[in-house]
Amino acid sequence: MVLEKLGSSLRGVLKKIARASHVDKKLVREVVRDIQRALIQADVKVDLALQLTKDLEKRALTEEPPAGMSLREHIIRIIYELMVEILHGTKDIKLERQKIMMVGLYGSGKTTTIGKLARFFQKKGLNVGVVAGDTHRPAAYEQLAQVVEKINVPIYGRPEEKRAEKVVREGLEHFKD
Numbered sequence: 649m650v651l652e653k654l655g656s657s658l659r660g661v662l663k664k665i666a667r668a669s670h671v672d673k674k675l676v677r678e679v680v681r682d683i684q685r686a687l688i689q690a691d692v693k694v695d696l697a698l699q700l701t702k703d704l705e706k707r708a709l710t711e712e713p714p715a716g717m718s719l720r721e722h723i724i725r726i727i728y729e730l731m732v733e734i735l736h737g738t739k740d741i742k743l744e745r746q747k748i749m750m751v752g753l754y755g756s757g758k759t760t761t762i763g764k765l766a767r768f769f770q771k772k773g774l775n776v777g778v779v780a781g782d783t784h785r786p787a788a789y790e791q792l793a794q795v796v797e798k799i800n801v802p803i804y805g806r807p808e809e810k811r812a813e814k815v816v817r818e819g820l821e822h823f824k825d
C-alpha cells in the first residue's frame with residue numbers, strides 16, 4: 649500500500665541522515681530529493697510535493713537549530729513536522745451504518761475511491777451499496793458499475809436520468825433497509 653511504502657522510504661531517509669558523517673547542504677539537498685520522490689510515488693500531488701519539500705529545504709538550510717540541538721536532530725525534527733502536516737487530515741472511519749457522499753472535480757478519483765471504500769467496508773462486514781450520482785459525465789454510471797461488479801456490491805443508478813438529486817434520493821430510498 650502506498651502509505652506503507654512512504655513510511656519505509658522515509659525511514660530510509662532518516663537513516664541516511666543519522667549515518668551521514670557530515671550534515672551539510674549537499675546532504676540536505678539529497679534528502680529533499682529523496683523525500684520528493686517518496687511523496688510523489690505515494691501519490692501526493694506533484695505540485696504539493698514540490699511545495700512541501702521546498703519549505704523543508706528552506707527551513708533545513710536557514711533555521712538555526714534550537715539551543716542544545718544538533719543540526720542533524722534539527723533536520724530530523726523538521727522532517728517529522730512535515731510528515732505530521734501531511735498526515736494530520738486523517739481520521740478514523742466509523743464501522744457502522746452511514747452514508748458517504750463523494751464530491752470532487754472530474755478526474756479527481758471519486759469513482760476509484762468509491763470502489764476501494766466499498767471493498768473496505770465490505771471486508772469489515774458491512775452491507776454496502778453505491779448510488780451513481782454523476783449523471784452528467786458520459787459513462788460515469790457504467791464505470792462505477794464495472795468497479796463494483798468485481799466485488800459484488802449492488803449499485804443504484806439511472807443512466808438516462810439527468811437530475812442527480814433525484815437519483816441520489818431514490819438510491820438512498822432503495823438501500824434503506
Ligand SMILES: Nc1nc2c(ncn2[C@@H]2O[C@H](COP(=O)(O)OP(=O)(O)O)[C@@H](O)[C@H]2O)c(=O)[nH]1
Nearest residue numbers: 691752753754755756757758759760761762791
Ligand atoms: N495515481 C492514482 N490514480 C488514481 C487514483 N484514483 C484514481 N486514479 C486515476 O484517476 C483517473 C480518474 O479517476 P476516477 O475515479 O474516474 O475519478 P472521478 O472522475 O472523480 O470519478 C483514473 O484514470 C484513475 O485510474 C489514485 O489513488 N492514484
Ligand SMILES: [Mg+2]
Nearest residue numbers: 758759782788
Ligand atoms: Mg467518476
